[in-house]
Amino acid sequence: MRMASLLLAVTLFAAIVAGASAQVCDPADQKSLLDFKDQLDDPENGLAPWTPNSDCCTWQEVRCDGNGRVVSLSLSQTFSKFDLPDGYQLKVKRGIQGAGAPLGGLTELTELFIQRVAFRFAHPIPPQLSDLLKLTSLTLFECEFIGEIPASFGNLVRLNALVILNNRLSGPAIPDTFGNLQSLNTLSLANNGLTSLGSQKLTLLKNLQSVDLEDNKISGAIPPWLGGLTFSSTITATLKLSGNPFTGPIPDELCNISGLMSLYIANTGVTALPARIGNCQSLKVLYLVNNKLRGSLPPGMGLLRNLETLAIGSDDKNFNRMSGPLLPALGNLPKLNDFDIANNDFSGRIPTTYGPFAIFKVPPEMTRFQGNNLSGEIPVDLRGVPADRFRPGNPGLCGTPLPPCN
Numbered sequence: 001m002r003m004a005s006l007l008l009a010v011t012l013f014a015a016i017v018a019g020a021s022a023q024v025c026d027p028a029d030q031k032s033l034l035d036f037k038d039q040l041d042d043p044e045n046g047l048a049p050w051t052p053n054s055d056c057c058t059w060q061e062v063r064c065d066g067n068g069r070v071v072s073l074s075l076s077q078t079f080s081k082f083d084l085p086d087g088y089q090l091k092v093k094r095g096i097q098g099a100g101a102p103l104g105g106l107t108e109l110t111e112l113f114i115q116r117v118a119f120r121f122a123h124p125i126p127p128q129l130s131d132l133l134k135l136t137s138l139t140l141f142e143c144e145f146i147g148e149i150p151a152s153f154g155n156l157v158r159l160n161a162l163v164i165l166n167n168r169l170s171g172p173a174i175p176d177t178f179g180n181l182q183s184l185n186t187l188s189l190a191n192n193g194l195t196s197l198g199s200q201k202l203t204l205l206k207n208l209q210s211v212d213l214e215d216n217k218i219s220g221a222i223p224p225w226l227g228g229l230t231f232s233s234t235i236t237a238t239l240k241l242s243g244n245p246f247t248g249p250i251p252d253e254l255c256n257i258s259g260l261m262s263l264y265i266a267n268t269g270v271t272a273l274p275a276r277i278g279n280c281q282s283l284k285v286l287y288l289v290n291n292k293l294r295g296s297l298p299p300g301m302g303l304l305r306n307l308e309t310l311a312i313g314s315d316d317k318n319f320n321r322m323s324g325p326l327l328p329a330l331g332n333l334p335k336l337n338d339f340d341i342a343n344n345d346f347s348g349r350i351p352t353t354y355g356p357f358a359i360f361k362v363p364p365e366m367t368r369f370q371g372n373n374l375s376g377e378i379p380v381d382l383r384g385v386p387a388d389r390f391r392p393g394n395p396g397l398c399g400t401p402l403p404p405c406n
């Protein structure tokens, strides 16, 4: 009898100790995660370790704080199980209402990263994510979300990074409420179906480092108000607008963007460089390939002392067709090492100031002169550039690496 009660006491004690150590995870957080798992098809059991009897803080995708609250959830291709087929996806089950809503219960989350969890059957971004007020980083990558960017994301005032990449979103890119996101440094809404830029309140933010709106459906003129953006000066400041059906000239105002170092406007319908491009003093990268640019090089380009990459070439003659002479001053820019003008209509000699380009890159990846109407002898400092960067086109060009001049 005494033996039996001792055994019982020991068993109870062991159960309590085991229970305490197994239950590090906050029960409500664990329930939120399991409720989310219940919404998903997971035929290969990628989330097999996610069970009611285990401790969520031990799950590979989860990180907890000292109180067992979930502070980080990272659902990507690497789920807890390692032998999954390449490109394995979790998929929302058919008929689920409020897909992703349980994640709204993880109120201590600071980082949420979801990649390749397919919100099939036309789900919008769960509005409950706006309740995660401690988020500093939110990434929704390749999740098939539809609908608009929730205006309520303006509540997430601690966000440093908002990345909603490769989904099927529509409507405006920037809700008015984004003026509240004072900590935001990285905004990427690339590769969706967004149809307009949206609110000018983006100009209220003072810590931006990168704004990426590439590969959407934003049409019309690039609005001059973008010139009111402020980039934090410490890091490479990047504005990416490529792959949108923009028309009209690139507005002069873009050169007012404080601290702008890299400007990507490729594969759009823009028709002219900013006339006062000389004001873009901090520019390092000007990447404008495959647009509809016309006209000659603005003389102000010779003032861009920080310029490293100048790319205004095209894949064939259906895009940029700039003309006139090449500016000798460009050859004196101390850092210029990539120079691409392929398939425009530039004519005259290549100034003897040009080259050597690609100081940091061998072979010169982007230096291209082909497809123009240049003539005369190739300058000494460009003799190391391969012949196929001058031909076809340029029938009047001669000297190494092409045949000698007569």
Ligand SMILES: *[C@@H]1O[C@H](CO)[C@@H](O)[C@H](O)[C@H]1NC(C)=O
Residues within 6 Å of the ligand: 227, 252, 253, 255, 256, 276, 279
């Ligand atoms: C912005 O750029 C335009 C055109 O280059 C110029 O007229 C204007 O004064 C600039 N505004 C500010 C605030 O710098």
Ligand SMILES: *[C@@H]1O[C@H](CO)[C@@H](O)[C@H](O)[C@H]1NC(C)=O
Residues within 6 Å of the ligand: 347, 348, 373, 375, 396
């Ligand atoms: C090519 O340039 C030469 C002068 O260098 C000019 O005479 C000729 O008309 C140009 N050809 C075309 C097709 O623009």
